[in-house]
Amino acid sequence: MPRTPIELPKIEYLSILNEHGELDKALEPKIEPKGLIEMYRYMLLARRTDERMLLMQRQGRCGTFPQSSGHEAISMGSIFNINKDDWHVPAYRELAGLLWRGWPLEHILLYWNGFEEGASPPEGVNDLPVCVPIASQLLHAAGIGMAINIEERAAKSKEKKVVMTYFGDGASSEGDCHEALNFAAVFNAPVVFMCLNNQYAISVPLSKQMKNETIAQRAVAYGMPGIRVDGNDVLAVYQAAKEAVERARRGEGPSLIEALTYRVTPHTTADDPKRYRNEEETKEWMLRDSLPRFAKYLQQKGVMTEKQLAELEEEIDAQVKAAVQHAEEMFKSDELLNPLNMFDNLYVDVPPYLQEQKDELRDYFKTKGKDWSNPQKKNVDTPASSRK
């Protein structure tokens, strides 16, 4: 018998608004001006928050954190396609999406400043918190998708909820990533797997991470559609995610989108990229930043004037400033600093052996002249949603 080739789907690359701000009119997605402005707002809010946090970190006012600058288009372009009762399962560079979903900016600051309260999702949206152990969240996303299917089959419901989840190029090497993609495919789970391919896993470049040309082509092996998009082109990300979300809602299962960008920042504030990569490469990619090209698009389209863009900058600056101030008050509040609260949320009730440990710690602080046992007066306001 002759060897016969097996036909496999081809993998496409999608770019709509290129790095020079040139638009492919035929591919341009139809987004209302209000929607475009909203997308830009949260991308900018994320960028300015990230920059402020970096300054704070350098001044000792913020813990180590992974910067999200350069990933705004991926987060915003994709999340904009889902509804409040859909599910958002982030990794840790989806700041724009978290803010758009309504996570108070203060929660972001609290989380990276060592307060568990920052990981508590806001009411009204189905969000999981930031996930540090690489790729592990993808299985949760697949499981949520499986549960959606089970529930909707039982209820014979028509409109399917979807899951939007995120991971990096490094994460694509973890077993959890493979398992999640396979589970989602096998169980036809309505999940959109968004890969933020920023080409570096701390110091390890993509070429040392994998031998395949794209991450998107792995979709073929799992039996789902895959596409690579320009991750600095918010319109391309939006369009690819839109198609994937629609598929998922129609009950056609998961998709994999590889959004190609570059980690223009260090991995975290503790990292020094000069040790392992060429600064020229970084500079070159900085020119492909998503924000200026999107701003130019908004102006050319007549959606926003230069003056409006400047006003938005000012507004966001004030929003970030106010949130930082509020968060810093929270850092100092007894309510949040009370170490006895480490025992309160492990289980639904505090079991006796743990209560004993809690009492032991309470007594220890008493010997140091600090009584944490009286109910702490609430001395800071609850932060508001960052969604305007």
Next chain:
Amino acid sequence: MVEMNMAKAINLALSEAMTKDPKVIVMGEDVGPDEGVFRITEGLYAKFGGDRVIDTPLAESGIIGTAIGMAIYGMRPVCEIQFSGFDYYNYHQLESHAARFRNRTRGRLTVPMVMRAPYGGGIRALEHHSESREAIYAHTPGLKVVIPSGPRNARALLHSAIQDPDPVIYYEPKACYRLFREDVPEAMETLPLGKAQVVKTGKDITLISYGASMRAVLEAAETLEEEDGVKAEIVDLLSICPLDTETIVNSVQKTGRAVVVHEGPRTCGLAAEVIARINEKVLMYLEAPVVRVTGYDVPIPYFSKEQAYLPDADKVLNAARATLGF
């Protein structure tokens, strides 16, 4: 003698071991040109090249699983898991394979490898970067678990771990990496695995600990001597598996009182095992119940409250005084 910190001492041991034995391979995430996120593999990639200092894909189970294959083949892999908080991904390979190959092949196949990982709190790190789960490994038959407390024993123990014919977990108390410097001899030295050290002799009470908690214990012992006139004997376990029962019980038999200190959670922590052995061997010599000072049975809080979770000198001091006053 050369004065150095623990990070440098571990780096020195790796470099010496690689120079001495071409079968020693270093592998892990970012251990190559980046020289490790804590710079523990500094200079190794430049000196030994990419075949012996391997930047792996981001997959902890992959690192440990392939290291097992290498070790069976005859190499001596020394794996770096970037933070102990991520070694759960590879726990399966250690438990199901590294720890069992010798036993299930009746000694025919062995796994002489080391897994190094920074562990423990105290450096204001982010979530999943501060835990102490050494007891899990001590609870896994077939693994040895070593935890240094200072530059000199760090270097000697790493040599012993690499030379050991069986898999060794080498947990590095990251809070101690650059905390203090110590004289380290020019010549390579080893320390026997499974042997504790009496780092200070005394007659009134035994303080038992390991890793970063040794700092709290040493400080508490000083206060006990100055303020209470109490002479504490201090035992640094160094190996938590095998555990050196002899050194522990000899000391407690002499002092009749003991406090066991570690930052890992209390339930089924190392202190529980140490106290069980004391009870089994020298219960009748005890003047007071043995007290534990440990982390609490909760995930170590994020860094704004991690100090409250960690054992400190005052907690050790309070426990010692309660034991002495019993």
